[in-house]
Amino acid sequence: MALTPEQEQIGKENFADSVNTLMNTEENPTKVTRRDAIKAAAATGAGLGIAYFGYEALAESDRVKVAFIGTGDEGNILLTEHPENYFDVVAIADLRPTNRERAFKGDPNDVRIGLVRKLGADRAKNIKQFASHKELLEHKDELGIEAVVIATPLVSHEPIALDCLEAGLHVLTEKLMARTVTACKNMIRKAKEKNLLLAVGHQRHYSVLYDNANSIVQSGALGDIKYIRAQWHRNNSFPAGDSWRKSVPKADEASLGGKDLSEFKFNDVNQLVNWRLYNSTGGGLMAELGSHQMDAASIFLGKVHPIAVQGYGGKNFYGIKHVGPEDKWDDDREIDDHIYVTFEFPGKNFKENNRDKCVVTYSSMNTNKFEPYGEIVYGSRGTLFMKTEKEAMLWKEDGRGSTGGGPDQRLWIVTGSAGGGGPQLEAYETSSGAAKGASGGPNWADNVSRGYREEMEHFAFSIRNHGPNYWPNGKPRPTAEGGLRCNGVVAMADAIMALTANLAMEHQKRIVFKPEWFDPDSDAAPETDPEIIG
Numbered sequence: 004m005a006l007t008p009e010q011e012q013i014g015k016e017n018f019a020d021s022v023n024t025l026m027n028t029e030e031n032p033t034k035v036t037r038r039d040a041i042k043a044a045a046a047t048g049a050g051l052g053i054a055y056f057g058y059e060a061l062a063e064s065d066r067v068k069v070a071f072i073g074t075g076d077e078g079n080i081l082l083t084e085h086p087e088n089y090f091d092v093v094a095i096a097d098l099r100p101t102n103r104e105r106a107f108k109g110d111p112n113d114v115r116i117g118l119v120r121k122l123g124a125d126r127a128k129n130i131k132q133f134a135s136h137k138e139l140l141e142h143k144d145e146l147g148i149e150a151v152v153i154a155t156p157l158v159s160h161e162p163i164a165l166d167c168l169e170a171g172l173h174v175l176t177e178k179l180m181a182r183t184v185t186a187c188k189n190m191i192r193k194a195k196e197k198n199l200l201l202a203v204g205h206q207r208h209y210s211v212l213y214d215n216a217n218s219i220v221q222s223g224a225l226g227d228i229k230y231i232r233a234q235w236h237r238n239n240s241f242p243a244g245d246s247w248r249k250s251v252p253k254a255d256e257a258s259l260g261g262k263d264l265s266e267f268k269f270n271d272v273n274q275l276v277n278w279r280l281y282n283s284t285g286g287g288l289m290a291e292l293g294s295h296q297m298d299a300a301s302i303f304l305g306k307v308h309p310i311a312v313q314g315y316g317g318k319n320f321y322g323i324k325h326v327g328p329e330d331k332w333d334d335d336r337e338i339d340d341h342i343y344v345t346f347e348f349p350g351k352n353f354k355e356n357n358r359d360k361c362v363v364t365y366s367s368m369n370t371n372k373f374e375p376y377g378e379i380v381y382g383s384r385g386t387l388f389m390k391t392e393k394e395a396m397l398w399k400e401d402g403r404g405s406t407g408g409g410p411d412q413r414l415w416i417v418t419g420s421a422g423g424g425g426p427q428l429e430a431y432e433t434s435s436g437a438a439k440g441a442s443g444g445p446n447w448a449d450n451v452s453r454g455y456r457e458e459m460e461h462f463a464f465s466i467r468n469h470g471p472n473y474w475p476n477g478k479p480r481p482t483a484e485g486g487l488r489c490n491g492v493v494a495m496a497d498a499i500m501a502l503t504a505n506l507a508m509e510h511q512k513r514i515v516f517k518p519e520w521f522d523p524d525s526d527a528a529p530e531t532d533p534e535i536i537g
């Protein structure tokens with residue numbers, strides 16, 4: 004989507020004004036804090052979740068004793084962002100010596116700062132380190148560990164989570180929840196059996212920006228939503244540019260080279276380091292990138308389950324003669340490098356009329372990054388653009404009989420309209436001039452929290468408040484009653500979308516989703532469904 008800077012600024016101001024208006028209606032006085040929250044988002048980007056998502060800071064003596072398992076790229080982001088007034092980090096574990104060291108020293112930049120810079124050398128030196136999650140669990144009692152954060156490769160989420168739940172620890176695991184739907188169900192069942200929390204790190208559930216955007220969508224101001232386009236396009240065609248292909252560091256080779264790593268689900272150290280490239284250890288572009296964005300699309304559609312999915316995926320670039328300094332790259336990767344999928348979702352009146360559908364397309368490629376990644380919600384009255392998880396823009400639709408609109412037009416949102424309907428978008432009399440006003444408008448890009456911190460804060464808060472019966476009626480406590488926003492059941496639905504899309508591409512089929520796949524008490528799963536794999 005090619006927009007001028009002025010149009011983007013107009014879109015951002017439209018969004019901010021609409022959120023402020025919606026949050027301050029007379030019917031909605033309790034949500035006034037959201038206005039403060041979004042202003043805080045613009046100002047600081049930190050600690051937004053408190054009050055916003057209905058949880059409170061913990062007393063110092065109440066901090067949860069946590070261990071981090073897997074301190075690679077993402078584990079180090081989480082260590083950097085971890086809320087030190089909710090978590091007392093007592094241990095880390097990683098198979099790779101380089102990543103154990105990195106947990107303390109971080110990288111030479113400000114993105115992953117390491118525990119020493121984060122907590123100070125005195126506190127950091129008390130944090131124990133272990134060479135695997137199994138070794139860590141042997142010491143859980145002496146260290147008083149109550150919960151773990153798992154940021155290991157996809158294939159290991161289930162076995163590590165099961166070991167930790169079995170040991171009586173609450174679990175926050177990174178997305179995708181697991182490599183199969185059966186594995187997701189095993190995790191949910193184990194957490195239920197042990198009455199422990201199982202949270203999954205789809206951070207958009209804790210992003211204030213997404214929550215604000217969802218308020219606009221749920222208000223109905225966008226009109227009929229018939230299409231959402233989500234994409235994450237990258238260009239890894241330059242030889243040094245492939246962020247998913249890594250060399251094995253010397254220290255890791257020295258420690259793990261030639262060793263049998265099958266007890267941890269890897270053939271060898273290369274597969275441990277490059278797990279994203281292989282089908283047995285990763286889930287490809289759909290699991291790594293698409294699951295986040297399908298999560299966002301389904302949040303906007305009210306978390307309904309999709310009807311069907313079809314798509315194309317292929318290894319269209321790697322290993323093929325191509326433009327570049329070399330004629331051909333030998334490449335042993337198994338995962339597709341280009342994917343294009345189409346989901347059908349039920350519209351609000353689908354039950355009465357099965358033509359009422361919303362289509363969501365998702366694409367991810369490796370050879371062109373012209374557009375920044377994001378999701379665009381196309382409504383009959385307005386368009387919402389979520390850009391790179393950090394910016395949100397809103398424009399009104401223009402058309403015959405409308406009051407103006409389009410990407411150059413400022414708008415406001417009118418609540419309690421004369422027609423008795425819900426909130427509506429109205430164009431300002433002036434257009435782009437207003438958006439360039441003296442205030443400069445919101446400029447969030449550098450400081451908006453993507454939700455990691457809030458996700459960990461809420462996990463800790465929920466641990467302290469989960470009570471003896473976290474699973475009333477066999478289901479995790481609902482969000483409205485203080486339950487996790489992305490619990491196992493919610494996250495399994497995201498996994499089902501991603502993994503079924505992979506099956507649709509592999510088997511070249513339009514697959515209809517079955518309700519029993521979403522039921523943790525049923526053994527049915529897409530990967531074992533004879534209608535798909537038969």
Ligand SMILES: NC(=O)c1ccc[n+]([C@@H]2O[C@H](COP(=O)([O-])OP(=O)(O)OC[C@H]3O[C@@H](n4cnc5c(N)ncnc54)[C@H](O)[C@@H]3O)[C@@H](O)[C@H]2O)c1
Pocket residue numbers: 072073074075076077078096097098099102134135136137154155156157159163177178179204205206267275276291
């Ligand atoms: N939420 C997000 O935005 C986001 C972003 C990136 C990655 N992720 C997810 O985070 C997870 C990790 O990704 P990454 O990029 O950090 O991978 P990575 O390869 O950089 O790090 C994974 C680490 O886990 C360690 N590990 C594997 N098995 C272990 C075990 N049994 N005990 C202890 N350590 C073990 C590995 O040695 C490695 O250091 C993946 O599930 C990925 O999808 C999430």
